[in-house]
Amino acid sequence: MEKTVNQRAWLLVLPVLVLVAFSSIIPMMTVVNYSFQDSFGENIFFWVGLEWYQELLRSERLWDALGRQLLFSFIILMIEIPLGILVALSMPKKGLSASVCLVLMSLPLLIPYNVVGTIWQVFGRADIGLLGRTLSDLGISYNYSQNAFDAWVTVIIMDVWHWTSLVALLAYAGLSSIPKAYYQAAMIDQASRWNVFRYIELPKMRGVLMIAILLRFMDSFMIYTEPFVLTGGGPGNATTFLSIDLVKMALGQFDLGPAAAFSLMYFLVILLISYVFYTVMITIDKDEAKQ
């Protein structure tokens, strides 16, 4: 077959190219540009090479924030995934109650991040908040703005409250795709409740759970609004996660160069972890299918 060369075809992809260029490529390249330069304002820049990167890698501040970030993501995954599965398992399978449940479950997902932060910030206040006041009246010491542990607990509860529904809805979708005959066969085979979960429900939920873990990991790794609204990263640096630290550096101190280097490394870390995670999951999946 004869191929006709028609360069005008480029015009068809042009709108997308322009859009992507303005929304991603140009801003990103600006950041790359900043990360190799120093500025003292008035738009005067000096080339500094890899200095910002070297400095950041040596700074304890970044490593501390990264450590907090990893710990946070790990904790919320350990809570939200099992809890979401548990919620999905106990949801009604059909009828009006199932619809009501689904709507109620979706509500937290519709609330904007900063509203979630504000809700819990007020709710937890020791002087006027329902939760904070109740706890202190019960004689339990709780103050998220002074105690680092309390601040962590509050941020974690906030995230669990906000996002467990997502995991539950995904798991519920996985569960409802299981044909009835599987449960009937399990009854005939006299499988215990645990075995039904282990050999029927869990394998069928695997695909959606992989997606849930990936989504929750990426999202929690970039958490900003909730701890910012709650304590602004405090007390001290207790809830200063990577993105809070980044904003402090870029906007608080207006250190454009180091902040740019920080963003790029941050981006690469998320990309790398997600990529490794995804590849491992897919490989396990393929291997099992082959055997």
Add this chain to the structure above:
Amino acid sequence: MASIALENLAHSYLPNPGGNNDFALKEVNHIWEDGRAYALLGPSGCGKTTLLNVISGLLTPTSGRILFGDKDVTASSTAERNIAQVFQFPVVYDTMTVGKNLAFPLRNRGMEAGYVSERVQRIAQMIGLEADLHKKARGLTSDLKQKISLGRGMVRDDVNAILFDEPLTVIDPHLKWELRTQLKSLHREFGHTMIYVTHDQTEALTFAEKVVVMHEGRVVQIGTPKELFETPAHVFVGYFIGSPGMNFIPVSVTGNKAHINGNTIHLHHDYGNPQGDILLGIRPEFVRLSKSDGLPVQINRIQDVGRHKFINATLFDTEINISADEGFEIESDMVKITFDPANMGIFCDDWRLNGKAIDHGNGGTV
């Protein structure tokens, strides 16, 4: 092992069933004798699967009782009933190997390892999966998966009954014969009570010693394949068994005579004076074409299917089928038919009437 008795058993999927039509399974009384092979035959949606699930305990019946031997198990769980069931579509535990799948029902009952592996080997050999025991069940074809399901159904040797719910639907035709034969030999070997649900009459008639025919949630006849063929108890059985099904001709009956359009057909039995919708039933195999005797027909078409010829004809507005042997020569002036008197049945409002035997010296053809 014990016989399974159904007493006034009925089931409805509605919470408050009203009339008869709300019942997916209408009242049935039946005893499944210990160690026999039954087929449950009927078209889709006639209540076969409902009946099966009630027996295995997956469904609790709306009314009536189920007895295993003398023991009332109506409220017992599936586990307590100790019944095996194979479903229409393959159910395998994806993450387990074939061997573990087969061992699963035994492990769940806490059998010892030696016994388990011996049984698994034996069953794997029977269904031809010995070589695949260490493969993951997930990547297998649906043929093989269904074989695993069958194997899991047969792996326990102490079950009260094995129920099959159209188990060969997804199996290739050439394998169907093979597997059905294996099921039969398994039945001979172990003597389990087997109930085999199907909508395929060939499958039912070749598998079972006794066939239970269901129609619209009701058991209409229980009998050997021969009885179903020769003396169907209900018009539906006549239609459903045999290919083509039984011919039904509207007649009126007094005593041992049936009247149709001014012609009289002599019957073998005395039916008194039945009122209602009266039909004369006769299988295509027992209708003969002739030149001079009998009732006049108009021949519509003739089909030659190899071993038989099927003739479609019209008898006083009723379409009837006639089956003739391959060697039978059909001539153009054969425009009359006769019925074999021994094989005629009279049906009143869909049910077969049992006539009184009478002495009829001259053989009583038409």
